[in-house]
Amino acid sequence: MCEFKVTVSDGGQSSMVATDIVYAELVDGKIILKDILGVSLVVESAIISHVNVNSQQMKLLSLPIINNFIKFIEHYNKCISEREYNPDLEKIWNQFKIDGDTLVEDLKGV
Known part of the structure; x- marks a missing residue:
């Protein structure tokens, strides 16, 4: 093993x-x-x-951003499988973008 x-x-x-x-x-x-x-x-x-x-x-x-990425993928897959748009998907995507922008801005200060 x-x-x-x-x-x-x-x-x-x-x-x-x-x-x-x-x-x-x-x-x-x-x-x-x-x-x-x-x-x-x-x-x-x-x-x-x-x-x-x-x-x-x-x-x-x-990294903290990974959780929002995984949430996005899971919600996206659910929308695809149910063949229905869910507004939560867009909210999660927007939060993911905000988190990514924050990481980039933090890196500029290094």
Whole structure:
């Protein structure tokens, strides 16, 4: 069986958050990790950016904007599957754009 060492990067810093991970799932914009004993760890606003079975490494990228992106994709898919427009989709998209603009402006100050 393959157990992963999991690190999380916030775009700058990277840190080990878990070992012996055998399960990972995206639920409501959060990555749920479970170890070999079934103990869960939640990583907010994250996506899996890298998995290497040979080295037993999993890397996550965690930034606040990821949660709004995932919400947008989930709502978009729901609209497509129901073949119906929902105004919430536009609200989520606009918030995503605002968050992106904020990140860019913050970076200009670095």
